[in-house]
Amino acid sequence: xxEQTATAEQPEVDLLTPVLSRNWGDERAWKLTNYEHVGxxxxxxxxxxxxxxxxxxxxxxxxxxxxxxxGFPTGMKWSFVPKDNPNPKYLVIxxxxxxxxxxxxxxxxxxxxxxxxxxxxxxxxxxGAEFAFIYVxxxxxxxxxxxxxxxxxxxxxxxxxxxxxxxxxxxxxxxHSGAGAYICGEETALLDSLEGRxxxxxxxxxxxxxxxLYASPTVINNVESIASVPCIIDNGxxxxxxxxxxxxxxxxxxxLSGHVQRPGQFxxxxxxxxxxxxxLSGGIRAGHELKFWTPxxxxxxxxxxEHIDLPLDYEGMAGAKSMLGTKALQxxxxxxxxxxxxxxxxxxxxxxxxxKCTPCREGSWWLVQILMRLEAGHGxxxxxxxxxxxxxxxxxRSFCALADGAVACVTSAVQHFRDEFEQGFxxxxxxxxxxxxxxxxxxxxxxxxxxxxxx
Amino acid sequence: xxxxxxxxASEAAEKVPTNTGAPVNAELGKRHHFSSHFAxxxxxxxxxxxxxxxxxxxxxxxxxxxxxxxxxRSALLPMLHLVQSVEGRVTPAGIEACAEILGITExxxxxxxxxxxxxxxxxVGDYHVGVCTTALCAxxxxxxxxxxxxxxxxxxNDETTEDGKITLEHLECxxxxxxxxxxxxxxxxxxxxxxxxxxxxxxxLRAGDEVTASRxxxxxxxxxxxxxxxxFDDGRADEGPTAGPESLxxxxxxxxxxxxxxxxxxxxxxxxxxxxxx
Numbered sequence: 001x002x003e004q005t006a007t008a009e010q011p012e013v014d015l016l017t018p019v020l021s022r023n024w025g026d027e028r029a030w031k032l033t034n035y036e037h038v039g040x041x042x043x044x045x046x047x048x049x050x051x052x053x054x055x056x057x058x059x060x061x062x063x064x065x066x067x068x069x070x071g072f073p074t075g076m077k078w079s080f081v082p083k084d085n086p087n088p089k090y091l092v093i094x095x096x097x098x099x100x101x102x103x104x105x106x107x108x109x110x111x112x113x114x115x116x117x118x119x120x121x122x123x124x125x126x127x128g129a130e131f132a133f134i135y136v137x138x139x140x141x142x143x144x145x146x147x148x149x150x151x152x153x154x155x156x157x158x159x160x161x162x163x164x165x166x167x168x169x170x171x172x173x174x175x176h177s178g179a180g181a182y183i184c185g186e187e188t189a190l191l192d193s194l195e196g197r198x199x200x201x202x203x204x205x206x207x208x209x210x211x212x213l214y215a216s217p218t219v220i221n222n223v224e225s226i227a228s229v230p231c232i233i234d235n236g237x238x239x240x241x242x243x244x245x246x247x248x249x250x251x252x253x254x255x256l257s258g259h260v261q262r263p264g265q266f267x268x269x270x271x272x273x274x275x276x277x278x279x280l281s282g283g284i285r286a287g288h289e290l291k292f293w294t295p296x297x298x299x300x301x302x303x304x305x306e307h308i309d310l311p312l313d314y315e316g317m318a319g320a321k322s323m324l325g326t327k328a329l330q331x332x333x334x335x336x337x338x339x340x341x342x343x344x345x346x347x348x349x350x351x352x353x354x355x356k357c358t359p360c361r362e363g364s365w366w367l368v369q370i371l372m373r374l375e376a377g378h379g380x381x382x383x384x385x386x387x388x389x390x391x392x393x394x395x396x397r398s399f400c401a402l403a404d405g406a407v408a409c410v411t412s413a414v415q416h417f418r419d420e421f422e423q424g425f426x427x428x429x430x431x432x433x434x435x436x437x438x439x440x441x442x443x444x445x446x447x448x449x450x451x452x453x454x455x
Numbered sequence: 456x457x458x459x460x461x462x463x464a465s466e467a468a469e470k471v472p473t474n475t476g477a478p479v480n481a482e483l484g485k486r487h488h489f490s491s492h493f494a495x496x497x498x499x500x501x502x503x504x505x506x507x508x509x510x511x512x513x514x515x516x517x518x519x520x521x522x523x524x525x526x527x528r529s530a531l532l533p534m535l536h537l538v539q540s541v542e543g544r545v546t547p548a549g550i551e552a553c554a555e556i557l558g559i560t561e562x563x564x565x566x567x568x569x570x571x572x573x574x575x576x577x578x579v580g581d582y583h584v585g586v587c588t589t590a591l592c593a594x595x596x597x598x599x600x601x602x603x604x605x606x607x608x609x610x611x612n613d614e615t616t617e618d619g620k621i622t623l624e625h626l627e628c629x630x631x632x633x634x635x636x637x638x639x640x641x642x643x644x645x646x647x648x649x650x651x652x653x654x655x656x657x658x659x660l661r662a663g664d665e666v667t668a669s670r671x672x673x674x675x676x677x678x679x680x681x682x683x684x685x686x687f688d689d690g691r692a693d694e695g696p697t698a699g700p701e702s703l704x705x706x707x708x709x710x711x712x713x714x715x716x717x718x719x720x721x722x723x724x725x726x727x728x729x730x731x732x733x
Contacts, residue, residue, distance in 0.1 A: 014714035018706050022716075024698045025706055031693075088525070100589045100628040107702040110670065131525055138536070138573045139585075139629055141642035141680050142671035142695060148683075149692035174523050177684040179532050179571035182627065196531030196557070198570040214526055235719040242717050251716060254705075257632035258591055264633050264704025280708055298590065330591050330632065344590035348627050354570075439596035440636070441649045 015276060017243060017251045019231050020224070021267045024111040030146050032153040035114040041159060043230035047122040048167045055126035059229060061237035063249030068094055068185075068222025069296060069325045071248075071314045074229075078219055080209035081127050087216035089129040092194065093120060095136040095143075095223045096178055096185040099297035099405075100348060101328030104253040105223035107265060109136070109143045113150035117173065119226035121159060122233055124171045127219050131172050134223075135190055138178045147175045182352035186400045187220040189354065200356045201400035224253060244270035248313030252327060258293070259285050259333035259438075271311040274329060278308070288333035292416065296325015298345045299405025301412030302338075322412070337433035338417040339424055342409055343371035349406035357398035363390050364406050371410075374424030377431070384414060384421050499545055499565055499576050507548030508541050517556050520686060528557050531567055533685045535574055540681035544575045580615045582660045583677045585626035585639040586653070592628070596649070597636040601625050603650040608657060620661045622677075633701040634669070641680040643668035646699055671695045 023029045023038050035041070047055055060075030081089055093116065097105040109116055116134070124132045136144060151173055154160040162170045176194060183189045184199040191213050193199035212218025228250065232240045241249040248270035254277060257263045261282030268277075274293065284290050292302045295312060300323040310316045317324040332341065350364040370387055373379050391407035398404075414421055423432055436442065517534050521527040531553060538549030545568045554561045568574045586601040587593075604623055608616050615622045631637045634646035638653055645656060646669040659666050666674045672694035675683075683689050709715065 016705050016709040016714045017716035018709050019716045021706050025703050026697060028693065029697045097630045098628060101591060101632050103630045103632045106630045107698055111698045111702065138684055139639065139642050141683060142668065144684055145692040148686065148688060175686065177533060177536065179535065180573035181571050193532065194529055196528035196567065198567055239717060239719060255633055257635060262704055264701040266705035281704065328632065332594065336594055341590040341594060344593050348589050351627060438594045439599055441596055
């Protein structure tokens, strides 16, 4: 079925399909008994009766693609693990959710950590790993608590440890809290960090499937990808692929944020549109219009209102020269200065650049310098060309995709809103777009809003 | 060093344009809305007071952490969280203990300790208050909340109040954008913040009143939080809600409209039969 064609004239289509989020409203959903009560760990029992190869085939057949941004087919990633490698194999779950705008994995782990843990056990068995890690960003204390407790519960119930449910399968799982570094969401930087080093990306090849953690075969998947495995095993590949579009299968979590009436999480089949999501959530806040939005976090090129009818799937977004990314739909209304948001995103990348590659480390710093001038209305002739030239020399010239994300928000903003950058030659952004109008609350005095944000 | 002295020292350090080489930029940074800097770069201070709270028990706990992993060095990040829970920051003694237990050099430990923003080289107050100022939260009011708290507390970014209670810091995106603007206290979520709510929260913290996160537990101290991040249970996992209202919005709308995912195959053997079809 194709959800992207669903409109008001076809009310029979279920626009939202809660699967991963279906128990988030339950009382104490994070407890093992409550998870089992809604069918939890049934998929694990089914999985343990099958061969690992059969599980890999089912996940392949489901069409599940990585939910962390890149969209690589999960089953195919699993099949790259060499069978003849004598080293132990590892599963590493990337729970370092830090991409600006992205906020789907944190509520999942907070509400239903066992969904992820059940997926981790099944996935470990499928790839032949006896040791798995959940690398969760450090800045989410309560998520760490819930995950740690869920792991203890799973060990007590015999779902983790040696000889799981009497089948002879062994899986150990460690919750590993990071320490504040966006770059550790990049899979090879995450591996270095998990090895107790500075989180800096590695040159590939070798790919982690061959030489990952401790130079051993390693599969790294996003939280939502692994959390989707139990329902696929439980209900079948056909059930999963009956949702979504031709090449983007299944349901997924869309995160709507910004100047919308009601922000929040929406689990829908792949291919829903922003217009549909905005209609469900009451649209942009009263008296304002959508100005620009990101489809999947700040690393995905920004889009405009003309794009809101495109299917939010991998192909639909690539067709608009953007990316589906993490399905983090940050919506900004007509009060927002594009120069301001671009500066703040690039400041983020500058801060989070690990410093390994010169174009990214130095280039992001220079981008900030120019964007600061433009925000303050002190831009100089040629600054926009200089920005684009810098972007040309940063993107694609570094080990990892952080640099590409850093320039994507600049080039797309200039593409769609060049006039606003030109106005930065003479007028401060806060005069063009008084900042207090963008805030959700009224500010006490006009004077205060002008004070330095970070000083 | 006393908190006040540290504040002065950090102010003095700020006057030196460390990274902004061109004076025009430094001047711009003072005048307009956004000032860019690399805060707190540099190494761990190995001079000065070397008294330490690290004991044999701390070392035992460090070995427990190391034992969780196939290779001990993987334990370094949680071990540094443990150091902070004992010392209130990353100290030379903490670095030495990590190096000794893992059999690596102090330079290797320092290199890691100075890479990650959650590791602090200056003492942190009882409560670490972070305000998100990445693009979306900044625009939605985070900038205002942050500048308002600076004024209210009388501290700058990454500085601690004189009573040692609150350390204020601006944060990059904390993965709660549907709850923007977001504030964190000891890495617990305080959702949908306003300047008034933020002020009220820090006042309660300073007064020693119990404060509970929007989605989380009763707020513990920063040191206790660091201990949890090192992997030691504090018994608070069952506090707080399952999810915030924003997290449940799609679920609520689906329930209201009667929308749901396709029904699962009745006999529950679909997964196996799919395999046979192959």
